[in-house]
Amino acid sequence: MTQMMKAVQLHEFGGPEVLHYQDIPRPIAEAGEVLVRVHAASINPPDLYLRDGYRALPPVWQPSPVFPLILGTDISGEVAAIGDEVAGFNVGDAVYAMVRFPQDLMKGSGAYAEYVRVPAHELALKPQGIDHVQAAGAPMSLLTAWQFLIDPGHDEPNPFQSFQHEPVPLDGKTILVNGAGGGVGHLAVQIAKWKGAHVIAVASGKHEALLGNLGADEFIDYTKASAETVAQDIDLVIDAVGGRHMARFLSVIKRGGSLFLVNPLGFTGHTAAASRGISVSSAQVRSSGRQLAQAGHLLDNGIIRVVVDSTYPLADASAAHQRASRGSIQGKIVLNNL
Ligand SMILES: NC(=O)c1ccc[n+]([C@@H]2O[C@H](COP(=O)([O-])OP(=O)(O)OC[C@H]3O[C@@H](n4cnc5c(N)ncnc54)[C@H](OP(=O)(O)O)[C@@H]3O)[C@@H](O)[C@H]2O)c1
Incomplete structure (x- = not known):
């Protein structure tokens, strides 16, 4: 039966x-x-x-x-x-x-x-x-944060770019997580902290207390101030939001730093990133x-x-x-x- x-x-x-x-x-x-x-x-x-x-x-x-x-x-x-x-x-x-x-x-x-x-x-x-x-x-959410920040874990072709995504060192670095209250973001904050980074979380104000509890060192409420007007000298921005305005993060990243795009569709800043010496990378979770x-x-x-x-x-x-x-x-x- x-x-x-x-x-x-x-x-x-x-x-x-x-x-x-x-x-x-x-x-x-x-x-x-x-x-x-x-x-x-x-x-x-x-x-x-x-x-x-x-x-x-x-x-x-x-x-x-x-x-x-x-x-x-x-x-x-x-x-x-x-x-x-x-x-x-x-x-x-x-x-x-x-x-x-x-x-x-x-x-x-x-x-x-x-x-x-x-x-x-x-x-x-x-x-x-x-x-x-x-x-x-x-x-x-966990595999996305892990494969972006710690280990891609495979060598399948990357649908978003011609090269494989590579994580960067986190220990002692300043990392900004955009979309920090969401599924990927709240785990990215914690993984970056575990790896010894100084973490700046960007989210709406309702997530501030939670993100402090999860270990974020600084908090930016994007409904009051946009991250690019407040943050500077960032080693890595991981953007877990996406949309048309992702290139604005380039202005807060140090030369030699990185911008990781969890939802890269619509990113238009490749030329600007190259001229600033910033690497841009994405990946699809597996x-x-x-x-x-x-x-x-x-x-x-x-x-x-x-x-x-x-x-x-x-x-x-x-x-x-x-x-x-x-x-x-x-x-x-x-x-x-x-
Ligand atoms: N590459 C991949 O394989 C992969 C894997 C997983 C997810 N993704 C993509 O990654 C994105 C995030 O996924 P998720 O599961 O984390 O989504 P989610 O749980 O819905 O989280 C999105 C978060 O972004 C915040 N947010 C919205 N607008 C914002 C803005 N302008 N600035 C800062 N934060 C903002 C939201 O809360 P507040 O507005 O209240 O702060 C929310 O907490 C999605 O686009 C998803 O499709 C890609």
């Missing part, structure tokens, strides 16, 4: 109202995969972009998926079954992962569901010191169980932590997407499916 599960499906692109909580057949782990019973799944910007059919992209790049599809990449849960050719995991293990990203960027990785198939090499044991909600909040295991030690012993903006039942994914669209997110929005 076919085993069923609950999942949030998309039958067309559109706003949050196109997310439907439904009964569908439970997936089966194929060779090299693990079936995970999902306890929590977090929301990331690509979920919203895909729900909307990547309308901001030129039509030739927009997806033409086979509906229905299931959004979501980031999960924390429990191993329910193990496919052939998988070693290192047992039924009942608590695990977390970013699932098939960017491979399934345009079709959805299936995380908004009670069960999801995960390639074993993308899984890591969940840090024991944190719960499923926090662990589900980590994968994409799934990695190995790196989640490494960075998981920091979560386990409290050196870094995942801040949860809000939680919603899986059945209310549409309300969670409405919250995400309102912006000013502090940490992560998580779908709770205990």
